[in-house]
Amino acid sequence: MTDDQTREILRRYHTIAVVGLSPKPERASYQVAQYLQDHGYRIIPVYPRAGKILGETVYPRLEDIPFPIDIVDVFRKAEDTPAVAESAVRIGAKVLWLQLGIASEVARSIAETGGLGVIEDRCMKIEHERLLV
Numbered sequence: 001m002t003d004d005q006t007r008e009i010l011r012r013y014h015t016i017a018v019v020g021l022s023p024k025p026e027r028a029s030y031q032v033a034q035y036l037q038d039h040g041y042r043i044i045p046v047y048p049r050a051g052k053i054l055g056e057t058v059y060p061r062l063e064d065i066p067f068p069i070d071i072v073d074v075f076r077k078a079e080d081t082p083a084v085a086e087s088a089v090r091i092g093a094k095v096l097w098l099q100l101g102i103a104s105e106v107a108r109s110i111a112e113t114g115g116l117g118v119i120e121d122r123c124m125k126i127e128h129e130r131l132l133v
Helices: 003-012 028-038 078-091 105-113 124-132
Strands: 015-019 042-046 071-074 095-098 117-119
Touching (some): 003 117, 003 124, 015 028, 028 124, 078 095, 105 117
Parallel strands (some): 015 042, 015 071, 095 117
16 A cells, blocks of 8 residues: 555544554553544444443444444454454445554455455554654
8 A cells, every 4th residue: 555545544534443442541552542533533442341442432343333434443463354354344344454563465355355445564643643744
């Protein structure tokens, strides 16, 4: 994905389901989600335990979210990402974003076959700071 394509994704899409968003403020997933929220994105936590994170209702699975999602941002091990990609396709997301250190040929193939854009091994916070701030 080119810088121009990434910039367009960050400008165009604003509802982000964060899979693996930890409720712990010291975790990278929390810090990235908080940064994005502070910059006008709607963050939807996807985490096994119910409750609220960053003031938003937590959903156990992508399929449980009752409204459209633009980007599925993933903080999970690479071997978990194919199942997340399948869910992202099922819910009609536009982009599968695998965070820094995460890449999966299988997840990429599933997402691309399902019509999603794919970004791997890149941090949304870093890319936002680099391309839009």
